[in-house]
Amino acid sequence: MSDYDYDLFVIGAGSGGVRAGRLAAQLGKRVGVAEESLPGGTCVVRGCVPKKFLVYGADFGDAIRDAEGYGWSVDAATFEWSVLRDSIQKEVNRLSGIYSTILEKNGADLFRERAEFVDAHTLRLVESGKTVTAETILIAVGGSPWAPDLKGIQHTIVSDDIFHLPEQPKRMLIIGGGYIACEFAGVFAGLGTDVIQAYRGGRLLNGFDAEVRDEVGHLQLRNGIDLRFNISPTEIRRTEGGLIVSFDDGSKIGTDCVLMATGRRPKTDTLGVEAAGVKVDPNGAVQVDAYSRTSQPNIYAVGDVTNRVNLTPVAIREGAAFVETVFKDNPVAFDHDDIASAVFTRPPVGVCGMSEGDARRKYGDAVTVYTTQFRPMKNILAGNEHRCFMKVVTKGEEETVIGVHLVGDDSAEMIQMVGIAIKAKLTKADFDATCAVHPTIAEEIVTLKPREINKTTVVT
Ligand code: NDP
Numbered sequence: 001m002s003d004y005d006y007d008l009f010v011i012g013a014g015s016g017g018v019r020a021g022r023l024a025a026q027l028g029k030r031v032g033v034a035e036e037s038l039p040g041g042t043c044v045v046r047g048c049v050p051k052k053f054l055v056y057g058a059d060f061g062d063a064i065r066d067a068e069g070y071g072w073s074v075d076a077a078t079f080e081w082s083v084l085r086d087s088i089q090k091e092v093n094r095l096s097g098i099y100s101t102i103l104e105k106n107g108a109d110l111f112r113e114r115a116e117f118v119d120a121h122t123l124r125l126v127e128s129g130k131t132v133t134a135e136t137i138l139i140a141v142g143g144s145p146w147a148p149d150l151k152g153i154q155h156t157i158v159s160d161d162i163f164h165l166p167e168q169p170k171r172m173l174i175i176g177g178g179y180i181a182c183e184f185a186g187v188f189a190g191l192g193t194d195v196i197q198a199y200r201g202g203r204l205l206n207g208f209d210a211e212v213r214d215e216v217g218h219l220q221l222r223n224g225i226d227l228r229f230n231i232s233p234t235e236i237r238r239t240e241g242g243l244i245v246s247f248d249d250g251s252k253i254g255t256d257c258v259l260m261a262t263g264r265r266p267k268t269d270t271l272g273v274e275a276a277g278v279k280v281d282p283n284g285a286v287q288v289d290a291y292s293r294t295s296q297p298n299i300y301a302v303g304d305v306t307n308r309v310n311l312t313p314v315a316i317r318e319g320a321a322f323v324e325t326v327f328k329d330n331p332v333a334f335d336h337d338d339i340a341s342a343v344f345t346r347p348p349v350g351v352c353g354m355s356e357g358d359a360r361r362k363y364g365d366a367v368t369v370y371t372t373q374f375r376p377m378k379n380i381l382a383g384n385e386h387r388c389f390m391k392v393v394t395k396g397e398e399e400t401v402i403g404v405h406l407v408g409d410d411s412a413e414m415i416q417m418v419g420i421a422i423k424a425k426l427t428k429a430d431f432d433a434t435c436a437v438h439p440t441i442a443e444e445i446v447t448l449k450p451r452e453i454n455k456t457t458v459v460t
Contacts, residue, residue: 009134014041016303016315017140034115058190066382081168152236169257176261209355340419342412350415353403370448
């Protein structure tokens with residue numbers, strides 16, 4: 001046994017930290033974990049979980065409207081924000097309790113306070129003033145919302161605040177075109193708020209396949225979201241009638257609530273990483289190798305704090321790989337390729353692998369693209385205008401599937417399954433050899449035809 005207080009000390013009880021802490025404790029290691037907020041991290045407390053409940057909440061509004069086409073009459077459906085908000089918080093607290101229990105039941109010590117580096121093996125627990133030492137330290141502190149330093153920025157909120165809003169805003173302005181902006185625009189529009197989404201670019205969801213980006217623009221419009229492109233806010237003023245936001249094109253928007261969904265940054269600014277000799281990049285992301293090891297050999301980092309692929313399941317896999325590497329003498333580098341993910345717009349987006357643009361830039365003429373677009377059966381009787389879009393990108397004569405892009409009902413569920421096929425490097429012929437399940441949305445994936453303009457199109 002080493003002279004340190006702990007074999008492993010984990011900073012941050014989020015998805016990655018808890019997985020690593022639990023697995024190490026189960027191996028009989030002496031594990032300490034510090035968490036300044038509720039255990040569970042961004043995903044459970046102020047991210048994926050409460051957000052998905054809001055999405056479900058908004059979807060019920062559509063379901064009620066759609067039901068009329070199926071013969072149901074629904075009188076005077078009303079929505080009460082406080083009921084949904086409080087139900088979500090109750091569930092968040094329950095889940096957070098499970099995260100604490102998981103650690104404690106496996107013998108880890110959970111410190112409900114902030115930890116900061118004193119040196120490469122020593123941490124100060126800020127509230128109690130206690131000092132702990134550890135042979136290995138894992139940084140798993142995640143990230144937090146970031147917003148530009150505009151005049152009046154104190155009048156705005158970030159995604160963390162959404163889950164505690166005292167009232168549902170009548171009008172909401174969302175700044176940003178990424179995941180969080182698109183998801184919350186869909187949620188609040190679905191709940192009955194008048195939503196304006198203002199983005200500095202010309203197409204939502206930067207980095208996604210171009211056709212997906214266009215489809216998401218269309219679905220936001222169909223959901224009643226007022227999209228304003230190519231503008232950036234310059235100032236926010238509070239007036240008696242609400243907030244007035246000025247933009248760089250001279251325009252102004254009046255609203256009740258401004259959500260800054262302008263990105264997230266790793267939470268390393270007050271961690272004291274320099275005292276431990278841990279290098280961070282200009283955005284504050286801890287720099288790690290393929291095994292999540294930092295520039296200080298006994299210190300590792302997983303999850304959003306490393307700004308690799310900022311998704312919960314990735315942090316969990318990185319945490320598990322870290323334990324294999326450090327405590328089981330089995331070096332494992334988590335493979336960050338072909339990670340399936342979803343954007344919970346309404347309906348959602350499901351993506352795995354390369355966009356058409358990236359594929360064409362890398363493989364040129366060796367790329368073949370298959371697409372389809374249709375109105376799903378359920379929406380026809382409902383009079384619901386939402387459509388489904390599907391794209392399969394293949395490469396080479398063998399037509400290995402290297403990208404699948406879905407927009408529409410159940411896309412998030414479908415992409416999890418398709419992700420297996422992509423990871424297994426299956427070909428278009430394998431997809432075609434798979435018999436359809438009828439009548440479903442998913443069956444279209446095994447019956448796709450090449451896009452006619454395929455050879456001539458380069459989509460960025
Ligand atoms: P994103 O990077 O997705 O989006 C940030 C948006 O803010 C972009 O549209 C960006 O524009 C814009 N922006 C950045 N700086 C400024 C500025 N100074 N002024 C105006 N606009 C600006 O970040 P999110 O915070 O939405 O999400 C962070 C990450 O969290 C995601 O990348 C994802 O990894 C994860 N996440 C995953 C979810 C899921 O799996 N469903 C849900 C939510 C988050 P531009 O595009 O031009 O750079």
